[in-house]
Amino acid sequence: MKRRSLQVWLLGLLLLAVGPASAVLEVTVTEGVTGAIPVAVTPFVWEGPGSASEDVGQIVGANLVRSGLFDVIARERLPQAPDGPDGFLSERWAAVGAEYLVIGRMRPEEDRVLIEFHVFDVLANQRLGGFRIPVPAEMLRRGAHRVSDIVYEQITGDKGAFSARIAYVGVVGQGDERRFTLEVADSDGANPRTLFRSNQPIMSPEWAPDARDLVYVSFENRRSEVFRHNVETGARSRLAGFSGINSAPTWSPDGKRLALSLSRDGTPNIYVMDLQSGDLTQVTRSNSIDTEPAWSPDGEVLYFTSDRAGSPQIYQMRLPSGPAQRLTFEGSSAGAATVSPDGKSLVYVQGGEGGLRLARLDLETRRVTLLTRGRYDKSPSFAPNGSMIIYSTTDRGRGILGSVSRDGRVHQRLAARLGEVREPAWSPL
Amino acid sequence: MNATIRWGLVLLMAGLLAACAQPKRDLTEAERQAMEVAAAEAEAAERARREAEARGLGVDRDLRVDPLDDPQSPLAERLVYFDFDRDTVRSEFIPMLEAHSRYLSQNPGARLRLEGHTDERGTREYNLALGERRAQAVRRIMNLNGARDTQLDVVSYGEEMPVAFTQTEESWARNRRVELVYDVRR
Numbered sequence: 139m140k141r142r143s144l145q146v147w148l149l150g151l152l153l154l155a156v157g158p159a160s161a162v163l164e165v166t167v168t169e170g171v172t173g174a175i176p177v178a179v180t181p182f183v184w185e186g187p188g189s190a191s192e193d194v195g196q197i198v199g200a201n202l203v204r205s206g207l208f209d210v211i212a213r214e215r216l217p218q219a220p221d222g223p224d225g226f227l228s229e230r231w232a233a234v235g236a237e238y239l240v241i242g243r244m245r246p247e248e249d250r251v252l253i254e255f256h257v258f259d260v261l262a263n264q265r266l267g268g269f270r271i272p273v274p275a276e277m278l279r280r281g282a283h284r285v286s287d288i289v290y291e292q293i294t295g296d297k298g299a300f301s302a303r304i305a306y307v308g309v310v311g312q313g314d315e316r317r318f319t320l321e322v323a324d325s326d327g328a329n330p331r332t333l334f335r336s337n338q339p340i341m342s343p344e345w346a347p348d349a350r351d352l353v354y355v356s357f358e359n360r361r362s363e364v365f366r367h368n369v370e371t372g373a374r375s376r377l378a379g380f381s382g383i384n385s386a387p388t389w390s391p392d393g394k395r396l397a398l399s400l401s402r403d404g405t406p407n408i409y410v411m412d413l414q415s416g417d418l419t420q421v422t423r424s425n426s427i428d429t430e431p432a433w434s435p436d437g438e439v440l441y442f443t444s445d446r447a448g449s450p451q452i453y454q455m456r457l458p459s460g461p462a463q464r465l466t467f468e469g470s471s472a473g474a475a476t477v478s479p480d481g482k483s484l485v486y487v488q489g490g491e492g493g494l495r496l497a498r499l500d501l502e503t504r505r506v507t508l509l510t511r512g513r514y515d516k517s518p519s520f521a522p523n524g525s526m527i528i529y530s531t532t533d534r535g536r537g538i539l540g541s542v543s544r545d546g547r548v549h550q551r552l553a554a555r556l557g558e559v560r561e562p563a564w565s566p567l
Numbered sequence: 568m569n570a571t572i573r574w575g576l577v578l579l580m581a582g583l584l585a586a587c588a589q590p591k592r593d594l595t596e597a598e599r600q601a602m603e604v605a606a607a608e609a610e611a612a613e614r615a616r617r618e619a620e621a622r623g624l625g626v627d628r629d630l631r632v633d634p635l636d637d638p639q640s641p642l643a644e645r646l647v648y649f650d651f652d653r654d655t656v657r658s659e660f661i662p663m664l665e666a667h668s669r670y671l672s673q674n675p676g677a678r679l680r681l682e683g684h685t686d687e688r689g690t691r692e693y694n695l696a697l698g699e700r701r702a703q704a705v706r707r708i709m710n711l712n713g714a715r716d717t718q719l720d721v722v723s724y725g726e727e728m729p730v731a732f733t734q735t736e737e738s739w740a741r742n743r744r745v746e747l748v749y750d751v752r753r
Contacts, residue, residue, distance in 0.1 A: 339727035
């Protein structure tokens with residue numbers, strides 16, 4: 139892909155007031171890149187009775203802008219859209235400054251909608267691809283995210299992550315009136331759905347590799363316990379309720395095991411639970427705090443936080459029982475590591491004078507790059523394509539979500555209209 | 568009716584008398600109501616005392632305050648505060664913890680929950696562990712002072728249950744705490 143020479147600039151633009159009233163998250167791109175690629179996305183023509191339930195072209199355009207890599211040309215500046223791929227005339231699109239063009243149409247077929255769309259490289263005067271995807275009629279918005287993934291991949295060569303979902307914890311009220319919810323929404327914050335409600339805290343949601351289940355910590359029994367919750371069926375079971383704390387669950391890449399931190403023997407250590415048998419294997423044996431395990435994509439290495447050397451720092455350990463090796467040395471503390479999908483870097487929370495910020499550690503060169511400049515940036519989670527990291531931050535004391543591109547250049551905020559949101563987890567694709 | 572209320576009454580009456588003694592100060596509606604309530608309670612207390620005497624009960628035992636409810640007792644203190652990222656119990660909290668330990672050893676049926684909390688500076692799961700370590704530090708001191716292990720429950724909420732919500736040193740200091748909660752009092 140042709141990624142432009144990039145300079146950070148301020149966009150300061152409220153991008154999406156995401157459609158229906160049910161939407162709880164509002165997305166703002168606070169910093170993008172100069173040299174974002176101009177793309178024209180025409181309205182997707184509805185070839186059926188009445189009108190479409192979603193403006194697919196608008197959703198696709200908004201997704202592309204949120205990635206920070208694209209600049210979408212305003213609709214009123216677009217020339218008349220061609221009916222199909224044959225009507226494409228590159229000069230008309232070049233004249234409005236578009237480097238790429240997406241045209242599309244939708245046709246209802248019984249209880250489905252068939253979305254057909256084409257991606258053109260305007261400068262090269264060629265069609266990159268044409269696609270037809272059928273989606274259930276009530277899932278047109280999901281279809282639009284799928285279209286966005288394909289467009290993103292056609293232009294950049296990297297997989298899109300727009301059809302992934304995010305889980306997060308919502309909090310409303312204060313003091314004894316506080317209410318906690320576990321929410322699942324589309325990657326743009328739309329279609330939020332409350333999976334679980336409690337008047338006791340909810341923590342640490344993490345997705346299963348098949349994106350069907352979540353694990354999280356709930357205090358519903360007045361202590362930390364680990365639960366598994368199926369997103370589709372709502373089936374729910376308790377996985378860990380040992381004495382002491384039960385925390386920081388995270389699924390192995392093969393979906394068969396869970397790494398978690400338990401203090402059943404006095405101090406928190408990392409354990410691996412076989413989900414079929416329920417058997418536990420103790421991985422670390424220290425008198426320090428060992429927690430926040432994260433798996434390497436091949437499932438062979440666990441990264442975790444430990445304060446065995448005094449302050450919390452990130453360590454790695456080859457399974458089943460290799461020696462623990464310290465990875466972080468910068469800043470006064472480090473924790474909550476999340477591993478990039480390619481396994482080559484960690485993003486983690488670095489503590490220092492300025493507060494808590496996200497940093498990326500290149501596992502090969504051991505170079506550390508600061509990604510954010512907040513004071514309470516925590517709970518990072520990688521997008522499944524590795525392009526972005528979503529995390530918890532604060533805005534004037536209120537908990538909101540932030541996201542940052544892997545290179546630290548594109549920044550967005552996702553704020554709830556009501557209450558606070560935190561601990562986001564990006565689903566696998 | 569118990570002695571606390573009695574003493575409260577005496578103090579209240581004294582206060583009201585003092586207030587009355589001040590020239591040109593009318594009683595507010597609230598003060599008048601308080602006086603009426605106080606008078607009614609005094610009457611009820613006197614009646615209860617006479618009835619108790621009539622039944623031959625010792626007045627003193629009947630009027631004993633539950634020490635857990637006595638605001639003058641060190642047992643009224645239920646909060647231990649900590650320094651940032653530390654689980655060391657500062658010496659100023661030792662007398663209070665000794666008093667609770669003594670109470671627990673004298674009341675073998677009593678059960679105390681030790682709830683550990685942290686401020687928001689730190690990662691969430693680490694803080695959950697830190698809160699537990701603080702509660703365990705309190706438990707160790709209470710064990711040494713006579714509380715039985717079976718009387719003490721350790722729970723950590725990490726940073727999830729703050730009591731102060733501003734992002735200031737003052738709020739953080741209030742949030743770094745272990746709360747002593749009696750699940751069973753005797």
